[in-house]
Amino acid sequence: MIKNQILLFMILGILFSCSNDDNQTQTIEMRVNHFQSTGIALEPVLTLLVQKEDDIGTNSWDNFYSNINGFNYEPGTIYNLSVKTERINNPPADGSSIKYTLVEVTSTQEVDNDILFKIDLKRNGENFITTESGLKLLYQIDIDCNNLCEELETALQSQDYVIGTFKRISIDEIQLIEIE
Structure with a gap:
């Protein structure tokens, strides 16, 4: 009986210690607003304003303090993006634990200059x-x-x-x- 319990704990330990790459990398949908906002990181910075996944299309926008590799933001345009996210093991103390990489710009919308x-x-x-x-x-x-x-x-x-x-x-x- 004790041998079976030890064997069960060993198997469970092995299963839980294995890294699952599916949790390390995923593709998400993201919307980027037509103007940048201000934020405070280690110092004051300009940030993108983004909506992710279920928040897309709502009035809720979040400051985005990272960059998206391969994405060339231009003011005056709303972007819908497909973005790959990858977990970063041991990120720098002042850095993100997620790396963002552009997969595809799925759509763009030019915004009229008179929009406030x-x-x-x-x-x-x-x-x-x-x-x-x-x-x-x-x-x-x-x-x-x-x-x-x-x-x-x-x-x-x-x-x-x-x-x-x-x-x-x-x-x-x-x-x-x-x-x-």
Whole structure:
């Protein structure tokens, strides 16, 4: 009886210790929004906004802090993607435990430049506006502050949270329409 129990535990141990590659790699559907958002990783960053699987088509968008190998994002386009995910054993402390690789762009939709969208400009006191070479979103996207430049400056200096409503002017420039 004891030999049978030991044998059973050994078999179970072997079965549970085997790695299952199906759990390591899978293909998922993902939607990427037409504009980037701000987020805080080790420092402030621009992130893609994504929906995965069952969230696609809802109003729920998540900041995506990784990159998708082989995917060339261009502002102004909503992308539907098929993406392979692979578990990374022993990822770096500040890195993702999942590697994302583009399998296929299944569809794209150009978004009209007049479509409005919101971006956090300051969150928890962390300012995402840089001014060293003109008004920019984290040194990358030019901001036309329209007739709201003074109001924006005041809000950034006096509030912990500032949200801007924008429309796209070009692929690398957005125009501020409203401040919250």
